[in-house]
Every structure is written in C-alpha cells, then in structure tokens.
Amino acid sequence: MRGARVLAAGDGLLTRTDTLLERWLPREVNPLAHLGPAANVMLLLATLSGVLMLVWYSASVQSAWHSLADLGPRSLGGIVRSVHRYSSDLTMLLVLAHAGRALLARKFADARWLAWVSGLGLIALVWFIGWTGYWLVWDQRAQLLALDTMKVLDVLPVFGEPLQRLFTSDRTVPSLLFFVVFFLHMALPLGVAAGLVLHVARLSRAQWLPDWRLIAWLAGAVLLAAAVYPAANAPVAQMAVKPVALTMDWWYLWPLAITARLSGGGLWLATALAAAGLLTVPAWLARRRPRAVFQATVNVSRCFACTLCSHDCPFGAITMVPRTDGKPFPSQAQVDPDRCVGCGICAGSCDTQGIGLAWFDAQQVARELEGLVVAGVERGTPPALALVCAQTGGGWELFDHVAWARRLPGYAVRPVPCSGWVEPKLLERLISKGAAAVLIVGCGSAEAFAREGNRWMPARLDGTREPAFRPNRADPRRTAHVNFDPLRSHLLTTAAQRLRERQPVAPVQAGAGSGRCWRRPS
Ligand code: HEM
Ligand code: SF4
Ligand code: SF4
Known part of the structure; x- marks a missing residue:
C-alpha cells in the first residue's frame, strides 16, 4: 500500500x-x-x-x-x-x-x-x-x-x-x-x-x-x-x-x-x-491486487459443512452452497470474491483447513511451528511462541520484528494475518508437542482491520465459541489472548512472562470482550 x-x-x-x-x-x-x-x-x-x-x-x-x-x-x-x-x-x-x-x-x-x-x-x-x-x-x-x-x-x-x-x-x-x-x-x-x-x-x-x-x-x-x-x-x-x-x-x-x-x-x-x-x-x-492473491479459498475436499466460517466472517463473504463433489454433506462453503477482504478469520474457524488463505497456508505454518517446537523440546529448551496480529502497527509491510522481539523476550514471534486466524486445534497441537507457552497478541484496535478477530479469539479460548479450545487436549494455562496496548507495552511483556510461568493472564486492554456464543450445530 x-x-x-x-x-x-x-x-x-x-x-x-x-x-x-x-x-x-x-x-x-x-x-x-x-x-x-x-x-x-x-x-x-x-x-x-x-x-x-x-x-x-x-x-x-x-x-x-x-x-x-x-x-x-x-x-x-x-x-x-x-x-x-x-x-x-x-x-x-x-x-x-x-x-x-x-x-x-x-x-x-x-x-x-x-x-x-x-x-x-x-x-x-x-x-x-x-x-x-x-x-x-x-x-x-x-x-x-x-x-x-x-x-x-x-x-x-x-x-x-x-x-x-x-x-x-x-x-x-x-x-x-x-x-x-x-x-x-x-x-x-x-x-x-x-x-x-x-x-x-x-x-x-x-x-x-x-x-x-x-x-x-x-x-x-x-x-x-x-x-x-x-x-x-x-x-x-x-x-x-x-x-x-x-x-x-x-x-x-x-x-x-x-x-x-x-x-x-x-x-x-x-x-x-x-x-x-x-x-x-x-x-x-x-494498489490494485489480483483477487486470487489475497482472498480466501475453499478446499472442498476438506469442507465438512459445519457452517462455522460462514458465521464468523465479518464481511458476510461466505455462503453455504449445494455440494459439488458428491460427498455426503448437505453443503459446502463458497467465498464471494466481491466481499472477501482476505482477513483470514475463516481460517481460524475451520478445524479441518477447508478454507484459508493461499498466501498464508495454515497447514504449512502449522508444520513450521511444530518443527520449531519439536526441535526446541529435543534440545531441552521448549520454546515459547507468540502469534502476533500483523495489523498491529500498520500491516505486514511495517511489521517490526526487532520491536516485537524486545517486547516479548524469550518468545519466538510470528506475525499472523489476524488473531482470529489462529485455529484452536493448532494451539492444542503446539502445546501437546511441548511448547512452553503460546501467546496470541491481538491488535486491540477499535478500528480493527478484520473487525471481529479480537472478539472471536478470546471466546474460542474460553470455550464459548466454536471451534473452541479443548482443555482436555492441552493445558489451557499455556495459552492466552492479549490485546496490545501501545501506550503500555510493558503490560504485554509482563503478561507474556506470567504465561511462561503458568500464572493467570488478565486481558491487557479494554475492548477485549468475548464474542457472541455460536456453537456448532449438532
Ligand atoms: C452519514 C454518514 C455515515 C454514517 C451514518 C456511517 C455509518 C457507518 C456505520 C454504522 C458503519 C458500520 C460500523 C461497524 O459496524 O463497524 C460504517 C462502516 C463504514 N464506513 Fe461509514 N458512515 C457514514 C459515512 C462514511 C464515510 C463518509 C466514509 C468514508 C468515505 C465511511 C466509511 C466507512 C467504511 C470504510 C466502513 C466499513 C468499516 C469496516 O469495514 O470495518 N463512512 N459506517
Ligand atoms: S469452517 Fe471449514 S468445514 Fe466448516 S463450513 Fe467452513 S470450510 Fe467447511
Ligand atoms: S478471508 Fe476474511 S473476508 Fe475473506 S472469507 Fe475469510 S473471513 Fe471472510
């Protein structure tokens, strides 16, 4: 831009x-x-x-x-x-x-x-x-x-x-x-x-x-x-x-x-x-970009018609349409290219990677992060990971790796498209493989680029919104969502430190409200 x-x-x-x-x-x-x-x-x-x-x-x-x-x-x-x-x-x-x-x-x-x-x-x-x-x-x-x-x-x-x-x-x-x-x-x-x-x-x-x-x-x-x-x-x-x-x-x-x-x-x-x-x-x-470069795409073979992504998309860009591949599910997700802004929230809604961003492929990112965790565990130093909303501070091109490393000492920092991009199963996998902590940092902005990521993520973590983090699959004390307060970045540093010590972490900033409850239809 x-x-x-x-x-x-x-x-x-x-x-x-x-x-x-x-x-x-x-x-x-x-x-x-x-x-x-x-x-x-x-x-x-x-x-x-x-x-x-x-x-x-x-x-x-x-x-x-x-x-x-x-x-x-x-x-x-x-x-x-x-x-x-x-x-x-x-x-x-x-x-x-x-x-x-x-x-x-x-x-x-x-x-x-x-x-x-x-x-x-x-x-x-x-x-x-x-x-x-x-x-x-x-x-x-x-x-x-x-x-x-x-x-x-x-x-x-x-x-x-x-x-x-x-x-x-x-x-x-x-x-x-x-x-x-x-x-x-x-x-x-x-x-x-x-x-x-x-x-x-x-x-x-x-x-x-x-x-x-x-x-x-x-x-x-x-x-x-x-x-x-x-x-x-x-x-x-x-x-x-x-x-x-x-x-x-x-x-x-x-x-x-x-x-x-x-x-x-x-x-x-x-x-x-x-x-x-x-x-x-x-x-x-x-700067006009071809839509295919940034918008979400559906992998129909991995879509099981749960409809979660269509409820989570802040831009009404996903509709459920009749199945095209003959699989025995009532529908499949479809992205409307006139509405999708490429925020990535739908990737966080889908625990089977049926939808997501080609330029930030969830499966590939998961493999890299798991590799990092496994290597750290083998070395005897289980890593702490911070998944930071890349919109914090003005978007991908301005993401300041050095500043984030300073704010989060001891953490391996990875920018993600939005805190709502993070799918709870990824957290479960990283923690169960031995990650010392997985911190999710939201932009916390009142004018958040992806509008609702900072609402959905805490709700997924506290189990009030599907796909929910399952405490019986991984230790919930090792993960937290914290909104970044640019005037008091020391609060984030303290929260990150507490998370590594498995102490309770309070939301840093106002506006970290939980999302309206949406449960997967049974
Ligand atoms: C009578 C004048 C206007 C009123 C009452 C109005 C009201 C609103 C409301 C209620 C929303 C939805 C907010 C939300 O749910 O987050 C909205 C969204 C928006 N408005 Fe306006 N608006 C007005 C004029 C403008 C103007 C002049 C601009 C810029 C030229 C603008 C740009 C936008 C944009 C870009 C959004 C979408 C925000 C997003 O995608 O998160 N609006 N407006
Ligand atoms: S969340 Fe995934 S499985 Fe559910 S409807 Fe969307 S693409 Fe399909
Ligand atoms: S990338 Fe964002 S706007 Fe596009 S379909 Fe997914 S949730 Fe909706």
Missing part, C-alpha cells in the same frame, strides 16, 4: 488516544471507537427534531423567518429547533471523523470500495440537506446561500434567464423554488437511509447504534448546547439589503468562504476535482 507509514502513524495516534480514554471509560462509551454508529444517533436525532419542527415551522418565503423568530429561545419549540441545529452539526463532525478514521485504518481497498464510495455519497447528501436547511430560515444567511447557489447553477446551459435575477427584489423571489427546497430537505433523509443500507451491505453484524450510555451522553451534550446557546435567526432576508457580518455554521456553510473568490465555473471545477480526488486517491493508495 502506498503511504502505509503515514496512514499507520495516524492510525497509531488514534489507537493510543483510544487506549488513553479507555483507562477511564469502557470501550462501549468511547465515542472515538464508535464514530459511524454515533453519527447514526445524531442523524436520528436530527430527523426526529426536524419532524417535530413541523409543529411550529411555516414553509413559505413570507412567514418562514417569523415562524422561527417567534420561538422563545427556551420554549419547547426553541429547544427543538436548537437540538435540530446542533445534532446536524454533530452529525457532520462525527461523519468526517469516521471517514478520516476509516482512511487511516486502510479501510478503503478491495471489497471496501463500496463502503468508501457510498460513504462519500452520504457525506455529500448530508451536507446538501444541511445547506437546504439553512435556506429554510430565510434570513440573511439564507439570502447569501441562495444567491451563491444561483451563481453556481447559472453556469449550466439549461436555464434561459440567469437565475440570480430572481433574487434582485423581494417581490420576485420564487415561492415555488422555496417549496422545492423545503421538499428536498424533507425527502432526502430517505436517500440517506437507503445509502446507509448500501454502506454497510458488505459487513456482517454492522453496528448501527452504539451502547445506550453513549447515546445518552451524545443526546445530553446536544440538549445542553441547545439550552446554553439557543440557535438564532440572522436578520430577515431582504434583497435590497446587503448582508453584513454574520455568524456562520462552517460545518455546512463553508462553501460561502470560496464562492466569493471563485466564479461559478471555478466552483464546478473545484468540486469535480475534489470529488475525483476523494474517489481515486484511496484506489491509488491501495
């Missing part, structure tokens, strides 16, 4: 901020860890308060301004109006942060292009809804943005008369256009809902909303802002009066800062260039 170091540095900074916040807050309440779902909460609040506004708002050029100006700042209508304004602002802030975080976490390549492109569409739609919202107040801000909108539209060769002329006097301001803007403002949120369905279409178990405590904090913050700084109208729009100094809501009205400097054509060009950049730069950073 191009720019991997820069992205990893930004992502690392956010992960460090998370771990700092999560010393005091549970991960469920850390807004940085749930930016997309938090944006959804604000979208819902904006929609709800917008619908309520219809009780007081009058949608016409003549009465719109008065219907809002008459609301007392601390009346119910005034509070609802302010909640509508601030929840819209917070939506934009959260969406931008969510997009930035997805970029730094390298979540734009391969199958994720759909989430990326639909996300950009959503951001444009949310912005446009906000822009039309400011029009509806029909104050001097609305006057400015109406004139600037006309300036941009006048460049298009579709209108006979320049539209700007319609706004030369109050008498000629078109009521129909005002109504169209009102209609768009009401109808486009439906487009956002449809866009969101597309946005998360390639995720399993997409988190639509955050924990109720975070919802309460966010809603409380908006209510507080509404009570302390009630939203207010600027002076009423009058075409004969040039708007003077106005306070601006830059989340939505930022184009006003450039419309004065650029011509209508210049604005179209700047918009087209910005859109092309946002759409193509991630594709350029990602």
Whole structure:
C-alpha cells in the first residue's frame, strides 16, 4: 500500500488516544471507537427534531423567518429547533471523523470500495440537506446561500434567464423554488437511509447504534448546547439589503468562504476535482491486487459443512452452497470474491483447513511451528511462541520484528494475518508437542482491520465459541489472548512472562470482550 507509514502513524495516534480514554471509560462509551454508529444517533436525532419542527415551522418565503423568530429561545419549540441545529452539526463532525478514521485504518481497498464510495455519497447528501436547511430560515444567511447557489447553477446551459435575477427584489423571489427546497430537505433523509443500507451491505453484524450510555451522553451534550446557546435567526432576508457580518455554521456553510473568490465555473471545477480526488486517491493508495492473491479459498475436499466460517466472517463473504463433489454433506462453503477482504478469520474457524488463505497456508505454518517446537523440546529448551496480529502497527509491510522481539523476550514471534486466524486445534497441537507457552497478541484496535478477530479469539479460548479450545487436549494455562496496548507495552511483556510461568493472564486492554456464543450445530 502506498503511504502505509503515514496512514499507520495516524492510525497509531488514534489507537493510543483510544487506549488513553479507555483507562477511564469502557470501550462501549468511547465515542472515538464508535464514530459511524454515533453519527447514526445524531442523524436520528436530527430527523426526529426536524419532524417535530413541523409543529411550529411555516414553509413559505413570507412567514418562514417569523415562524422561527417567534420561538422563545427556551420554549419547547426553541429547544427543538436548537437540538435540530446542533445534532446536524454533530452529525457532520462525527461523519468526517469516521471517514478520516476509516482512511487511516486502510479501510478503503478491495471489497471496501463500496463502503468508501457510498460513504462519500452520504457525506455529500448530508451536507446538501444541511445547506437546504439553512435556506429554510430565510434570513440573511439564507439570502447569501441562495444567491451563491444561483451563481453556481447559472453556469449550466439549461436555464434561459440567469437565475440570480430572481433574487434582485423581494417581490420576485420564487415561492415555488422555496417549496422545492423545503421538499428536498424533507425527502432526502430517505436517500440517506437507503445509502446507509448500501454502506454497510458488505459487513456482517454492522453496528448501527452504539451502547445506550453513549447515546445518552451524545443526546445530553446536544440538549445542553441547545439550552446554553439557543440557535438564532440572522436578520430577515431582504434583497435590497446587503448582508453584513454574520455568524456562520462552517460545518455546512463553508462553501460561502470560496464562492466569493471563485466564479461559478471555478466552483464546478473545484468540486469535480475534489470529488475525483476523494474517489481515486484511496484506489491509488491501495494498489490494485489480483483477487486470487489475497482472498480466501475453499478446499472442498476438506469442507465438512459445519457452517462455522460462514458465521464468523465479518464481511458476510461466505455462503453455504449445494455440494459439488458428491460427498455426503448437505453443503459446502463458497467465498464471494466481491466481499472477501482476505482477513483470514475463516481460517481460524475451520478445524479441518477447508478454507484459508493461499498466501498464508495454515497447514504449512502449522508444520513450521511444530518443527520449531519439536526441535526446541529435543534440545531441552521448549520454546515459547507468540502469534502476533500483523495489523498491529500498520500491516505486514511495517511489521517490526526487532520491536516485537524486545517486547516479548524469550518468545519466538510470528506475525499472523489476524488473531482470529489462529485455529484452536493448532494451539492444542503446539502445546501437546511441548511448547512452553503460546501467546496470541491481538491488535486491540477499535478500528480493527478484520473487525471481529479480537472478539472471536478470546471466546474460542474460553470455550464459548466454536471451534473452541479443548482443555482436555492441552493445558489451557499455556495459552492466552492479549490485546496490545501501545501506550503500555510493558503490560504485554509482563503478561507474556506470567504465561511462561503458568500464572493467570488478565486481558491487557479494554475492548477485549468475548464474542457472541455460536456453537456448532449438532
Ligand atoms: C452519514 C454518514 C455515515 C454514517 C451514518 C456511517 C455509518 C457507518 C456505520 C454504522 C458503519 C458500520 C460500523 C461497524 O459496524 O463497524 C460504517 C462502516 C463504514 N464506513 Fe461509514 N458512515 C457514514 C459515512 C462514511 C464515510 C463518509 C466514509 C468514508 C468515505 C465511511 C466509511 C466507512 C467504511 C470504510 C466502513 C466499513 C468499516 C469496516 O469495514 O470495518 N463512512 N459506517
Ligand atoms: S469452517 Fe471449514 S468445514 Fe466448516 S463450513 Fe467452513 S470450510 Fe467447511
Ligand atoms: S478471508 Fe475469510 S473471513 Fe476474511 S473476508 Fe475473506 S472469507 Fe471472510
């Protein structure tokens, strides 16, 4: 990936901020860890308060301004109006942060292009809804943005008369256009809902909303802002009066800062260039790879139709389809190349190696690790192994073997695609062959590349998710899953030391929750 170091540095900074916040807050309440779902909460609040506004708002050029100006700042209508304004602002802030975080976490390549492109569409739609919202107040801000909108539209060769002329006097301001803007403002949120369905279409178990405590904090913050700084109208729009100094809501009205400097054509060009950049730069950073190089493949002869991989895949990329090889099983796994991101979690679900990554073949890796253990046992020094998520620190190309050897003295460190790649039977085999310890290190990131590996692995180890580690096959005290906390790497070193001494190891970092229980159908 191009720019991997820069992205990893930004992502690392956010992960460090998370771990700092999560010393005091549970991960469920850390807004940085749930930016997309938090944006959804604000979208819902904006929609709800917008619908309520219809009780007081009058949608016409003549009465719109008065219907809002008459609301007392601390009346119910005034509070609802302010909640509508601030929840819209917070939506934009959260969406931008969510997009930035997805970029730094390298979540734009391969199958994720759909989430990326639909996300950009959503951001444009949310912005446009906000822009039309400011029009509806029909104050001097609305006057400015109406004139600037006309300036941009006048460049298009579709209108006979320049539209700007319609706004030369109050008498000629078109009521129909005002109504169209009102209609768009009401109808486009439906487009956002449809866009969101597309946005998360390639995720399993997409988190639509955050924990109720975070919802309460966010809603409380908006209510507080509404009570302390009630939203207010600027002076009423009058075409004969040039708007003077106005306070601006830059989340939505930022184009006003450039419309004065650029011509209508210049604005179209700047918009087209910005859109092309946002759409193509991630594709350029990602360097297109042939799918066969990184995606999971099924070895049908080793698939026994247990369906576990299809439940574990965080991207809904595996379906069970009718058998093609005549074996007496009801189905076989099939990977959808449009959805697979090559995370490797399915390899950890399959205890018969029926599915996995050709570039990180589980059987070959198992042979190498077993060879290492057997050789160590023969020398009289049973080795301790650490299987470290390669996404910790920015992905394979940046995996720092020296730093990991320093953090885990006495361990032979092996990067793996994700902690969820590790199949419990591999642990059982390594331990029963004599490994002193097998430590699995998860990235622990709130924006984990493989989304759910850090949930499935601890659950497999504690026996609540299949394929489960079987304590009757190997000593469970010799293995543990620990999430890496980059701000306190000494905790990992201590945990690794304790594991070698067969003492209990506590999870190092918040967010190491166990996965929802899924048991193999009997
Ligand atoms: C209205 C605006 C948006 C909302 C409400 C929203 C919300 C969400 C939600 C709820 C998820 C699922 C989170 C999860 O289950 O882990 C998600 C995923 C995602 N979003 Fe957004 N999003 C928005 C805009 C954007 C934008 C502008 C981008 C980037 C350009 C973006 C990029 C992504 C990506 C890449 C994922 C997939 C994450 C993954 O694969 O782990 N989103 N979004
Ligand atoms: S986990 Fe393995 S055996 Fe089970 S359905 Fe998937 S490929 Fe087949
Ligand atoms: S590698 Fe496996 S788990 Fe990951 S997206 Fe592809 S099919 Fe799903």
